[in-house]
Amino acid sequence: PKVQLSKLINSLKGVSSRLMRKEFLDIHRYLWNGALWSPSYFAGSCDGAALDALTTYIEQQNRPK
Numbered sequence: 001p002k003v004q005l006s007k008l009i010n011s012l013k014g015v016s017s018r019l020m021r022k023e024f025l026d027i028h029r030y031l032w033n034g035a036l037w038s039p040s041y042f043a044g045s046c047d048g049a050a051l052d053a054l055t056t057y058i059e060q061q062n063r064p065k
Contacts, residue, residue, distance in 0.1 A: 005043055013037045038062065 017036040021027055032038055042057050 006041075009041045009043070013041075032062070 013036075020036060027036065030036075038061060040061070042054065044054065
């Protein structure tokens with residue numbers, strides 16, 4: 001790979017955030033202190049990330065209020 005995973009994720013979050021804000025004008029109600037995505041991310045390999053681990057990670061994330 002030529003791109004660091006963290007930079008790729010940051011880019012994907014930035015682009016998707018801009019597109020969603022443009023399409024859904026009232027999305028600001030669901031933001032985390034002005035951010036569409038939380039600053040964290042999870043990366044696991046295709047053959048090593050158990051579904052239980054992914055499910056637990058997602059369930060433990062903070063939800064917008």
